[in-house]
Amino acid sequence: MSPPDAATGPDVDSGPPRASPWPEEATIADVACDRLGRICRALRWSAARRSALLDELRRLWEPWGGAPVARRTGYRSAISPQGVPFELAVVWRGGGTGVLVDFEALGEHPSALSSVDTGREYVRRLGDRQGTALDAYLSVEDLFTTAQPQGPFPLWHGVSWSATGPPVFHVYLNPAIHGGRRADEVTAEAASRLGVGRAWRAVLDHRDRLDAPRWRPVGVALRLSGPGTRRVRVYVTSLADGATLDAQAGIAEGHVPGRIAAALRITTGGRGAGWARPPTLWFTLAPGEPVPVASAVDIPLTTDNDAWAHGRVSRLMISQGLEPLGYSTVLGAVCDRPWVVTRTQTLVSCRPGAPGGRPARVAVYLAPGPCSRDGEPGTTATT
Numbered sequence: 001m002s003p004p005d006a007a008t009g010p011d012v013d014s015g016p017p018r019a020s021p022w023p024e025e026a027t028i029a030d031v032a033c034d035r036l037g038r039i040c041r042a043l044r045w046s047a048a049r050r051s052a053l054l055d056e057l058r059r060l061w062e063p064w065g066g067a068p069v070a071r072r073t074g075y076r077s078a079i080s081p082q083g084v085p086f087e088l089a090v091v092w093r094g095g096g097t098g099v100l101v102d103f104e105a106l107g108e109h110p111s112a113l114s115s116v117d118t119g120r121e122y123v124r125r126l127g128d129r130q131g132t133a134l135d136a137y138l139s140v141e142d143l144f145t146t147a148q149p150q151g152p153f154p155l156w157h158g159v160s161w162s163a164t165g166p167p168v169f170h171v172y173l174n175p176a177i178h179g180g181r182r183a184d185e186v187t188a189e190a191a192s193r194l195g196v197g198r199a200w201r202a203v204l205d206h207r208d209r210l211d212a213p214r215w216r217p218v219g220v221a222l223r224l225s226g227p228g229t230r231r232v233r234v235y236v237t238s239l240a241d242g243a244t245l246d247a248q249a250g251i252a253e254g255h256v257p258g259r260i261a262a263a264l265r266i267t268t269g270g271r272g273a274g275w276a277r278p279p280t281l282w283f284t285l286a287p288g289e290p291v292p293v294a295s296a297v298d299i300p301l302t303t304d305n306d307a308w309a310h311g312r313v314s315r316l317m318i319s320q321g322l323e324p325l326g327y328s329t330v331l332g333a334v335c336d337r338p339w340v341v342t343r344t345q346t347l348v349s350c351r352p353g354a355p356g357g358r359p360a361r362v363a364v365y366l367a368p369g370p371c372s373r374d375g376e377p378g379t380t381a382t383t
Contacts, residue, residue, distance in 0.1 A: 001102055001156065001172045001219055001235065029058045029065035031368055032086050032101065035334060039090055042333035043097055043326065045163050053161055057101065060159060064106040064118070069368075075110040078153050079103065081346060084368040089349075090330050091160070092322050094359030100160040102172070104153070112154040116145060119155035119171075123224070126169055132225045136232075137171055140190045144173040144220075151176030151183070152218060168226035175217045187217040187234060194222075196232050196285035199292055203234075203283055206251035213240045215248075218280065228286075231293070235282045239275070245297065249281055252295035254354030260297050263350040266316045267299045276302040296351035296361070306331060306339035313348050313364060320352060320360035327364060334366060344369075 033054045040050040058065060069084060076083025079102060086103035105122045107114025120141065127134045144155065151174045158170035175183040175190070191200035207215070215238035223229050238245065246261035264279060277300035283292040303309045310331060314324040335342050346365045353360035 001158065001170075001221055001233075024068065024070055026069050027066050028069045028085065029061050031069050031084070032061075032065070032088070032103075033057060035088050035366065035368065036099065036101065038333040039088065039099055039330055042330045043090075043099070043163070049163065053099075056167065057159070061103070061105075064108075067106070075106075075112075077104045077106075077115075079156060081367050082369060086368060087346065087365055088368075089363045089365040090327070091361065091363040092317065092326065093361040096162060097326065098160055098162045100158055100363065102156055102158045102170075104156050112149045113147065115154040116149055116177075119157060120145070122157060123171060126224060129169075129225070131166065132169060133229050134224060136194055136222050136230065137224060139193050140173070140220075143186050143190050143193075144175075144177050146177055149174070149177050150179050158221075166225070169224040171222050171224060173220040173222070175220055180216065183217045187220060190220055191232065191234070191285065194232050194285075195230070195287035196289075199283075199285040199289050200234065202291045203251055207248055210244070210247055212244045212248060213238050215240075215281070219282075221282075230287050232285045233282050234285065235280050235298070237278050237280045239278055242270075245279060245281060249283075249295035249297070252283060252292040253289075254293075254356065254358060255295055256352060256354065259352035260295070260350070262319065263297060263316060263352065264299060266319055267301075267312050267348060267350075269312070276300070294351060294354070294358075296349060298347055298349045300347050301345045304343070306335060306342045306344050309343075309345045310339060313345070313362075316348065316350060317362050320350065320362055322360060322362055330364075343367075 036057060037050055037054055040053060077085040079085055080087045085106055086101060089100040089102070091098040091100060104115050105118045107118040123134060123137060126132045153174050155174065156172035158172065160168045160170070175186040178186065188200065191197045215236040217234060218237050219235035221233040221235070223231060240248065242261040242264040245264065246258060249255055249260050250257060279300070280298040282296050282298065284294040286293045301309045303312065310328065313327065317324040317327060331339070335344055344367050346367050349363040351361040
């Protein structure tokens with residue numbers, strides 16, 4: 001999940017039409033499959049694997065994925081800079097690599113409310129798939145449902161793949177859906193129902209002991225299949241500086257003091273505060289555990305272009321013991337123009353390695369199409 005700017009969120013665009021970087025006939029699924037196919041080729045996944053993933057994504061997105069990506073509906077999803085309802089990320093950890101597609105399931109008449117309704121229907125369809133468990137989601141669904149959704153996003157989903165094996169499904173819930181003032185209350189109740197209330201209270205108590213700037217919860221993520229289906233991620237954002245964010249993350253098991261601060265310094269070139277866009281901490285909570293089992297940071301990439309971001313992300317990966325060559329190959333595959341004139345990368349997520357062998361995890365999030373320096377879409381090819 002790439003947390004949106006809470007000050008903007010989904011938008012009803014009443015301004016002049018924006019030029020589309022995609023062919024008029026290209027569908028949402030066409031554009032996503034183009035990007036996903038390029039990434040899979042860059043990762044050297046087999047042709048059979050690529051074909052299976054692209055077919056699966058199209059099926060998952062029926063019928064809304066068949067809508068023209070250039071169709072002007074007035075509704076812009078907050079999940080991507082262009083308002084297109086998906087983003088992709090490539091994940092490196094240890095010796096493995098994966099691909100994540102996060103998306104907003106659109107209704108026939110796109111709006112925040114129709115995305116909530118369509119998203120709930122989508123989750124229920126997943127219940128028919130072997131290995132998918134909906135009980136955790138259903139136990140909190142009512143907390144994140146309203147006829148008047150507010151906050152940065154309505155309801156988002158994710159699907160991830162590795163080079164082999166079945167997909168893993170995710171759902172992202174908005175704790176501010178009833179308004180920002182209720183976000184803390186909604187998060188606490190969700191944590192209690194999901195069996196991770198003790199760990200979440202430990203996070204809050206630790207934050208209060210530090211007397212640090214207060215944060216706001218901006219997302220709750222559940223995994224619906226694969227390993228770790230009982231675990232919960234809670235995302236929080238704060239204007240605190242890097243050292244304070246590192247200290248706040250210190251409640252998590254295996255946290256090494258200074259590593260999150262170092263990741264922020266390498267990626268942003270500074271220690272904060274005064275972030276162009278504030279970083280987001282996330283905590284992984286597990287039932288029965290007294291404290292989070294992991295903490296990590298999502299860092300918006302606010303650099304002028306992909307060339308600059310590439311240098312910073314490469315240094316971050318090296319600092320985490322990860323080889324950046326594969327990352328460079330992926331970026332080259334998805335960009336059709338020189339990196340100095342594109343801004344395709346939106347965010348990098350870093351979970352530093354922990355003592356005892358847990359590998360570092362770095363994920364780079366990519367917009368649906370390259371952006372120019374002013375943030376408007378550039379050009380891209382489609383399948």
